[in-house]
Amino acid sequence: MRVLKDIEALHSWRRDKQELGFVPTMGALHDGHLQLIKKATQSVDCVLVSIFVNPTQFDQQQDLETYPQSLKEDLALLTDAGVDAVFVPHEHHIYPQGHRFDICENELSRLFCGAHRKGHFTGVLTVVMKLFQLVRPDFAYFGEKDYQQLQLIKAMVRDFFLPVKIIACPTVRNQDGLALSSRNRRLSPEELNLAPMFYQTLIDDDDIESKISRLQALGFRVDYLQVYEDHLLAAVYLGDVRLIDNVPLNKST
Incomplete structure (x- = not known):
């Protein structure tokens, strides 16, 4: 596996590659990431993963500073997974002139997570656009856990006529239902025991107000719990850790 630390190395490696699958990540990899990579390696001959903790998508400096890095x-996980190369740029490679230009979306990005995390999706879309321009993938793989993000990236690809196919992969969960997330590492043992009730509450046969009341009674602080098209989207805090999840409406009320 090649470790590509700058853009020149990436371009040199990419030059003779034909069909390429791409999995962008912020590191702190877990089984959810590995399922994306497995889907990619089963579909295309050559797979690139990026690891870049993107500072522009964090609305709170403390969240950026405490984001797990490993x-x-x-x-080691990527080597075992059979990845061909990993791109690990520094911030100055991705933002060589600072943050002069942004990719902004003016509708969906202002709802749900966007309403509670100012500038978050502008940061996400901007860095994904930059990575797509650098990597030039044929396929890019994203998890459905970040459902709002997934819809925004699909829309950006359509609206900017980008020659990449977005492959959505199902949310990966623990046996107790908790959606896998790098942020789960920051939960205390007590919070980890409670966290699965987030998903369980989403799929229980209650109305939305009852779900919110139940989560609050359990000790979650609810950011939002709302319907978007055919999904129920939710974000909560458990301690100082923010968790997001979603379920199809046929699994909830």
Whole structure:
């Protein structure tokens, strides 16, 4: 597996590659990421993963500073997963002139997570656009756990006529139902025991107000719990850790 640390190395490696699958990540890899990578390696001959903790999508400096990072362990997992190369740029590679230009979406990005995390999706879309321009993938793989993000990236690809096919992969969960997330590492043992009730409440046969009341009674702080098209979207805090999830409406009320 090649470790590509700058844009020149990426371009040199990419030059003779034909069909390419791409999995962008912020590291702290877990089984959810590995399922994306497995889907990619089963579909195309060559797979690139990126690890870049993107500062522009964090609305709170503390969240950025405490975001888990485990590059050595991540590289070992990627080697075992059969990845061809990993791109690990520094911030100055991705933002060589600072943050002068942004990709903004003016409708969906202002709802749900966007209403509670100012500038978050502008940061996400901007860095994904930059990575797509650098990597030039044929396929890119994203998890359905970040459902709002997934819809925004699909829309950006359509609206900017980008030659990449977005492959959506199902949310990966623990046996107790908790959606896998790098942020789960920051939960205390007590919070980890409680966290599965987030998903369980979403799929229980209650109306939305009852779900919110139940989550609050359990000790969650609810950011939002709302219907979007055919999904129920939700974000909560457990302690100082923010968790998001979604379920199809046929699994909830």
